[in-house]
Amino acid sequence: MPVRAKAATTTLGYALLGLLAREERSGYELTHALKNPVGYFWFAQHSQVYPELARLETAGLVAYTLVEQSDRPDKKVYRLTDAGRAALRAWLNDATEPPRKRDELVLKAYSIWLADPTAAAQMMREHAQTHLAHLAEFQSGLSRLEQEAGETLWQPESPWFGVHAVLRRGIGYEREYSDWCEWLAQCLEGTQEAAR
Amino acid sequence: MPVRAKAATTTLGYALLGLLAREERSGYELTHALKNPVGYFWFAQHSQVYPELARLETAGLVAYTLVEQSDRPDKKVYRLTDAGRAALRAWLNDATEPPRKRDELVLKAYSIWLADPTAAAQMMREHAQTHLAHLAEFQSGLSRLEQEAGETLWQPESPWFGVHAVLRRGIGYEREYSDWCEWLAQCLEGTQEAAR
DNA sequence: TCGCGCATGTAACTCGTTACATGATTCA
DNA sequence: TGAATCATGTAACGAGTTACATGCGCGA
Structure with a gap:
């Protein structure tokens, strides 16, 4: 190593x-x-x-x-x-340490049992929307990249490949985040039974 | 708001x-x-x-x-x-700003086109392993919680619910991260063709 | 005997944010 | 007239990390 x-x-x-x-x-x-x-x-x-x-x-x-x-x-x-x-x-x-995350919303989730569930669910829905918007940005960035770079975005020696890798990470991250917000909102509303 | x-x-x-x-x-x-x-x-x-x-x-x-x-x-x-x-x-x-992430590995991915693809692929595989290990920790945490808390971990007024929410976020985050590392490793090795 | 766990603090430093500072051009 | 863009810097502050500091009891 x-x-x-x-x-x-x-x-x-x-x-x-x-x-x-x-x-x-x-x-x-x-x-x-x-x-x-x-x-x-x-x-x-x-x-x-x-x-x-x-x-x-x-x-x-x-x-x-x-x-x-x-x-x-x-x-x-x-x-x-x-x-x-x-x-x-x-x-x-060089070796890279996994990032040490600080995320205030997740921290709030830890104490969310003290909040009004309906209001909290609405808050989580708003955050889901925010992350969906970011997701859309990254996806359109990827579309633009496909137009500009074509096949080179799959070639590890191409600078486009670096952009591609970062965009993929962004897409995955934002999708996962917004899914979590949505899941949490449903739990708070008590409509999560089916999806357990 | x-x-x-x-x-x-x-x-x-x-x-x-x-x-x-x-x-x-x-x-x-x-x-x-x-x-x-x-x-x-x-x-x-x-x-x-x-x-x-x-x-x-x-x-x-x-x-x-x-x-x-x-x-x-x-x-x-x-x-x-x-x-x-x-x-x-x-x-x-209070309103919560989405977290501003700093992730050195993603930053490296941006410049990965300058690196040796084989070595880079190996590095990404190691990171995939690290995040799979974190994932396993969170999953066993959830299992333990299920034993301890039972049905209350689905009840928004229960303190266990907060733990549950955080663990779910951790599971999603680590799974997505490790998937991305694996995807990137395959791209670097040129074995990603099938999965495009 | 050496190191670890328990237990609480302070000090020095670094990194990052916000604010201060200047000044020309362009557009609404 | 007022805000935005281009363009480069410095200063003050706050948050966070690392290191310094102490001291007892217990197990290897």
Whole structure:
């Protein structure tokens, strides 16, 4: 089993390297890229991104070119260095701890026996809807990817494959979550007898 | 939709209140209770628990009795006050944001196209095993609960119902996670053709 | 005798969030 | 006129982790 070596940067750093391995981007663009779909499993505010980029640059894992613009502010366009690519590859081989989840809704479920069942059921239904909406987003993301990437989204060497993998995880996660909410709502309403 | 009122305490505080709503416990016991199964969705070290209990006590949400012991250190046994129970109930009605997930493995999946597919597949298989092991734990937890609680685990007013809900979430989550790992491993090995 | 379980705390540090700060252009 | 987009930063704060600190009893 591979041992976790002394990390070259933080996990956020690797997230940024992973984005830059695909194409060069400014800090501003990276911040926005840390949403849909990567950002569903790792995210950050710009106030974290800019200092992290500076650190990565000091460590020699990224380099930037200052692009002067007349109509809008100048920007620093970052790209991955060879050392950065190597660090990213090495990180992939490191051991990964399973994520330690913090989920306030599940925590509430633990105490839900103290709540009014009808109101609680309605709350769970709302959450089911939220997760169904996320599910739909991921599914349309996958459809778009199929159009753009075609067969390459099944090829492990293609960057599209990475997007594909993340979207699949999102789809599975959101479906499961919304199913659980729905199940819990039915239990609270006492209409779960049949489905036991 | 209920509005998030000024919180009486932190989320960890509510986690502790949720445990104390079931039975009185010392800080030490609470720390241990913040594992299996609640701790799978909210957890803390003792260094966080003790100061939080002190804050809850100052706020009047819990009270304690000092239990002197001869063979081992004295302990403070905390119990929920009426105000604490009310605060817990109020929190259940507050709006809950869907959790913002950080999952290093999914982040790695995004960059997995840079890795050696065979090694990556093996890594994903190991993670699948880990999550299957967690799944088995939750399932045996549910079996034990069925023995202990019987039909009450389906009754929304019973404390067992809360445990039941959390365990169900854990089972669904771990099953989905391990399925995803397995799916990804097969893709990396190129043996996923049939299951598309 | 060494380590573990019981039992409670404090201190230092890191990571992440929210807020502060600036400033041009474009669109409603 | 006011808000949104582009663009980059710093500062203050809070939550959470790791390490420091103590001390008795019990079993291997």
